[in-house]
Amino acid sequence: MTDLAARLTHAAARLEALFIDGSPAVLRAAEIGELFSVEEVFAWIQAVHPRERASTAAAKIRAVKRSWGLDVEEPVELPAPDPGRPAEIYKDGAMILEPAPFLPGPEHGSYAEWARSTHAALGGAFGMQAPGLEGASFEALARLQALFAPILGHTGPRTYRYNAFVGDYPRTPFGFHVDPHQELVFQVALTGRRRGLFWEGLVLNEDDAAWVEDANGRVAPQREPDWVVELEPGDVVFWPGTHVHGFESLDAGEPIMGLSLVIDRASPRSRAEVVRALEVETLGGAATLPVPDERAYVAPGMTLRRLGAFPIAHALWEDALIVGVCGRTLDWPDRESREPVLGLFAALNQLALGASVEVDALCSAHAHEALGPGEIVEVLTVLGNLGFLVEA
Numbered sequence: 001m002t003d004l005a006a007r008l009t010h011a012a013a014r015l016e017a018l019f020i021d022g023s024p025a026v027l028r029a030a031e032i033g034e035l036f037s038v039e040e041v042f043a044w045i046q047a048v049h050p051r052e053r054a055s056t057a058a059a060k061i062r063a064v065k066r067s068w069g070l071d072v073e074e075p076v077e078l079p080a081p082d083p084g085r086p087a088e089i090y091k092d093g094a095m096i097l098e099p100a101p102f103l104p105g106p107e108h109g110s111y112a113e114w115a116r117s118t119h120a121a122l123g124g125a126f127g128m129q130a131p132g133l134e135g136a137s138f139e140a141l142a143r144l145q146a147l148f149a150p151i152l153g154h155t156g157p158r159t160y161r162y163n164a165f166v167g168d169y170p171r172t173p174f175g176f177h178v179d180p181h182q183e184l185v186f187q188v189a190l191t192g193r194r195r196g197l198f199w200e201g202l203v204l205n206e207d208d209a210a211w212v213e214d215a216n217g218r219v220a221p222q223r224e225p226d227w228v229v230e231l232e233p234g235d236v237v238f239w240p241g242t243h244v245h246g247f248e249s250l251d252a253g254e255p256i257m258g259l260s261l262v263i264d265r266a267s268p269r270s271r272a273e274v275v276r277a278l279e280v281e282t283l284g285g286a287a288t289l290p291v292p293d294e295r296a297y298v299a300p301g302m303t304l305r306r307l308g309a310f311p312i313a314h315a316l317w318e319d320a321l322i323v324g325v326c327g328r329t330l331d332w333p334d335r336e337s338r339e340p341v342l343g344l345f346a347a348l349n350q351l352a353l354g355a356s357v358e359v360d361a362l363c364s365a366h367a368h369e370a371l372g373p374g375e376i377v378e379v380l381t382v383l384g385n386l387g388f389l390v391e392a
Helices: 003-021 038-048 057-067 111-122 138-155 206-210 271-283 338-350 359-366 373-385
Strands: 025-027 088-091 127-131 160-167 182-191 194-200 227-231 236-240 243-249 256-264 303-306 313-317 320-325 328-332 356-358 389-391
Touching (some): 003 025, 003 182, 003 236, 038 111, 038 182, 038 256, 111 160, 138 160, 138 182, 138 256, 236 243, 271 313, 271 320, 356 359, 359 373, 373 389
Antiparallel strands (some): 025 236, 088 127, 127 160, 160 256, 182 236, 182 256, 194 227, 194 243, 313 320, 320 328
């Protein structure tokens, strides 16, 4: 295992612990070591956000010519990934409508050189966010996956990405804000010292709308932050998507770079897709299903026999645990009992087709403070209703 691989494995476990705790927190550079460098992230920005792609002028000229019946020679497609969202440059609280002239190009030998030239070209402090940097290379993507794999084991499939924030802005260009579509953010401070300010968004009210999302900084926050942290290069700060947040530079006029690692709340699959996949998996294909047997009854002291040929399956979809049994699905409603009930399902899946098991033995082996013997009997009854188990 390389030094970087070891650091990623260690950092992934620390990030997972912060996610489980759920409160804003910071990991100091000394605790996790270097995960990214300024210049490699700058190279990722150059690869994913070339100037040619950002400019719409040439495309509009070609469109006008085509609309008037002229022959147009189409340009060769750029061998660059499509991040789905362009880089955005901000100055004085406003987004620059045509960012292409200010994006980093091959003539910029370093991040610091580009930041200085862009400051001069725009006539003052600026900020830029560059999303989708995981598309820069397989190495970039693999590093993000290594850090997020343990967390995605808890959440199920999600959309995840890098988003770089760069420039020499004194405070977050679009103001203190909240991103309700995000599940969580880890931001790595790569260069520049900053102060992060965080408010729990779930307790804010309509009066706070005057300062939240105020890109112009006209209205000061109406309440003190719930948490403030000062960040040095190499630190990693975590916050859940429920939190209003923003950053202030502690080194006036000096360029900063922060690399956000983001997991969104939405699953890349629809609920219908997840449900259908579980139905097919637990039925081994497609077939006409009998009506659930509402007369099926399980009680302590009984012996049950496995009737279902295909294993019980499950999938996480956003915040829901969906369970598939014999071609049908149900939502497991309780977070606290997820782990013990999945252990029960795993044990039942180990039974050979036609094999028997005692209800009391299952209750003894899988009882948990969040899943008592009575609840286990109810689960077994549902499995009987759906045809996975019958009385022996």
